Amino acid sequence: MSSTNIGLWLLILLILGGIMIAGYFLKSNGNIKIANLILGIEAIPAIIFGLWLLLILITNPRWN
Incomplete structure (x- = not known):
């Protein structure tokens, strides 16, 4: 694992954590609709994976 690779992973994790923290603070301040919208950004990859699996x-398909 190179230092560039770990830097990219840390950046991705920091962005995802920042989105979750922003959603939490928005919800705790009463902005539930905006919090749900921001947290929905993280749900998009899971929805795409679920559609692919379905x-x-x-x-x-034939895998050979």
């Missing part, structure tokens, strides 16, 4: 289960 597509794999439905289409039954």
Whole structure:
């Protein structure tokens, strides 16, 4: 693992943590709609993965 690689991973984790902290503070200050919108940004990759998995289960592709 190079120092560039660990730097990129730390940047990604800091951004994701910052989004979660921002959502928490917005929710605690009463801005629930904005907090849900910001936290929804992190849900997009999980939704895409779920759709991909559903597509794999439905289409039954050949892996050879």
